[in-house]
Amino acid sequence: MNETNTAGPEVSVVVPVYGCAGCLEDLSDRVGASLAGQGLSYELILVDDNSPDNAWARIRELSAVSPFIRGLRLSRNFGQHAAISAGLSRARGARIVVMDCDLQDVPEEIPALLDGLKGDCEIVLGQRVERQDSWLKRTGSLLFYRTLGWLTETRYDASTANFGAYSRKVVDAMNAMPEMDRFLPLMARWTGFRTIAIPVSHGRRTEGRSGYSLRKLIQMATRIVLSFSDKPLRLVMSTALALAAVGLGVALYAILRYVAGDIQVAGFTSILASVWLVGSFIMASLGVVGLYLGRIHYETKQRPAYIVWQDTWKDAP
Missing domain, CATH: 1.10.287 (Helix Hairpins)
Incomplete structure (x- = not known):
């Protein structure tokens, strides 16, 4: 499934899309402005995970007017991390950024994440110091990651999620992993490459709602634990x-x-x-x-x- 090309752009930005069609134009404009302002060539890969709000039509429109935007449409809803994996398999950049589509991951923070990929550092995670979520969601996220960390015997920082920058070496390693159950944080951690976290601002959700209900979180946690821990x-x-x-x-x-x-x-x-x-x-x-x-x-x-x-x-x- 790895379709990388060494002659690609300097940066690839992979975004799984679900329930946020109204954010996509603003997202693409802000990503382009933040990277073009740094003089970096880039591609923006929008992966439609069978979004219920007809996001694919919007993705096709954006791709038609911008040569930097690539849209992928999955045949059904495979889940956020499978959608991320689909984007990573097509990403051609020397450095790859993964972010959510709802603009809570602030595009203007991308240059800071990329700057962290220096020396022997291969993974830079965005640490949401002041989360713009409800108290209930923050508490649920904390409990989820604490429980998941205990069951998988790994240390999790609930202030970090998928928003981060990865070197080509890390993405190639994750693309080579054959398992069907995909979970980006654990897959990246398993590679063993040096990881740092840097503080980033966190935006408010302006479109759609989270696709993770309590039932879906429990189901995801069960799959992750069974796949990554005994x-x-x-x-x-x-x-x-x-x-x-x-x-x-x-x-x-x-x-x-x-x-x-x-x-x-x-x-x-x-x-x-x-x-x-x-x-x-x-x-x-x-x-x-x-x-x-x-x-x-x-x-x-x-x-x-x-x-x-x-x-x-x-x-x-």
Whole structure:
């Protein structure tokens, strides 16, 4: 799926598009102004992830009037990170910027991110010091990343997201990863290249609404954990050993009381409680194992993570 070209522009800007068709003209103008002002050649890749607001028509219009804008349309909604991967596979720049389409990632901060790619630094993330989100969304984001970090055994900074600049080396490494479940932060982190975070301003959402409901966040977190970590399996094993130790202790205690003559018949309540406890744990354990087997089955199909249906550069008359 890697379609890079070493003769491309200096900078590629990859933007997954969902639910923000009204922002696209302003986005393209501001991205162009921020990069042209630095004397940098660029391309802007807008990836329509089956947006419900007819964003593709707007993307085609913008691509028709600007030679710097390339539009990709996925055949269905594959998810934000699959859309980012589609854009990265077509990005030709020596440096690549990833940002959201709702203008909360401020285009004027792109030069600062690119300036950070110096020396041995290959990844620069935008750190949203003053987030322009509701208290509920900030709290939910913090809990999400804390839980995800604990389950995947990685450190997450909830003030950073997808907004960042990546060297060609990093993007080539991520394009070579064959897994279907894509999650940009973990894939970039896995490469091991030096990463820094710099403070950036954060804009208010002026168009559309976030596509991540609580249910979708939970589903995404589950897929990420199952794809990038075996900690749930280790937690199941640890819990099983702990329950075995407790069960052994209870059994020894009961035997000692019986030998001492304190009890004549084992209690029905304690037996029933033990059966329910152990049975519930066994079912939960099988469920966790089943989830992993399901993800393995999903990956062994070797289907593409996304399908590009239309490309404004290739489909133009």
